[in-house]
Amino acid sequence: MSPAASADGAALLQLMWLASPALPVGGFSYSEGLESAVDAGLVTNEAQAGDWLLDQLHLSLARSDIAVAAGAFVAWKNGDLDRVATLNDWIGMTRESSEMRQQTQQMGRSLLEWLKNRGTGDPRLASLAALAPAPTWPVAFALAAAQTGAPLRETLLSFAFGWAENMVQAALKAVPLGQNAGQRVLARLADAIPAAVDHAANLADHERQAFTPMLAILSAQHETQYSRLFRS
Template identity: 40%
Template sequence: MAEPDAEAAPLPNAAGAAGLLPLFAWLSPAFPVGAYAYSHALEWAVEAGDVRDEASLAAWLDDLMQLGFARSDAILLAHALRAAEANDAARLLEINALAVALAPSAELRLETCQQGRSFLSAVRAAWPAPRLEALAGALTGEVAYPVAVGLAAGGHRMPLVATLEAFLLAVAQNLVSAAVRLAPIGQTAGTRVVASLAPRALALAQEVPLLSFDDLGSATFRADLGSFRHETQYTRLFRS
């Protein structure tokens, strides 16, 4: 049997020695990015009566996945991951500037940038990597959350589709967690909603690698307007 080639280059998009385990940690609800403090205007949707039970929550989140911010964030993540793999700091800065500019309200800009900076700081502290360190140093201002995830994944050579699957499912889990705390549904119903969104996450993860910046955009106008209305909502548990 031939000896393995110790100098062989890693396979394209191959994860490192830790496999996919870092993704499980990075996109866990327990990862210290402050996701628990944000609802992406879901709190307003509950207040307005748009989300009132399991079925309306599932419909609201499905729209956010296929027509709203989750799809656009996934596209931005994919391009950031590829820029990191190519060690292209200029491209990464361009993607990040676009991601920050696409936030439709002050609250949603805070949501993505606070989580992005916290995510990047936590990954650099616990999972350092030479390419990650070199590129992260170029992001001196606001960092959008999907760009931070893409940078970390690209810096650690995580496979793109698996990263997208994990990211999209984490988006669903975080929003369902907010819905449970807002009390229109219980934990069992929330678990069913997450399970119902999993096929959507899988399909998007296969579609997104083929998409360009021309495919960015959303049609969830009520959710976007709700983020403005949330700023003056009388009682609030969440920052968005």
């Protein structure tokens, strides 16, 4: 095996690690409003769960978090800390409920601690830790991926698939769905992720958006929902 092929394999494994639900950042504890949609009777079966998550992928994630992860990945590579801070601020300002804001900040902090514990000595970790009020998940993920040496597109595919796995696991518990149904929903998301990633990677700053009124309302309602399995 050539050194180049070996390096590519190592980077791929690192991205798989970052996308894994076993990564200790707490992604499994959030449903991102899905639990509230189930409680409201908007998602009651496999087909509706798949449709809901596909809409969330294209209308929310691709237009905001994946696009920010793309920009932050390039900024970390180029040492452009001002742009990193701007992108981090944008994520914080566009979260439409306290639960959504707490999720991105908690996961960002947790990934920062995981990166510190790896002991790589990367001086950029100090810049990530200095982001106020906290590093957000897409920005922290972008730095973790930049450390792997992986290309941008593969980084964004990893980011999106990690989201998809966590959301399908949330659907299994909240709807609820069986394992086979969950795999079919995940297959639908996997088919749609490459196009969503390509769209996000080509968005200009003025084209990013975070406008999902129904999701914002459901998220706010979830804060006082009577019975909850998830933190969002």
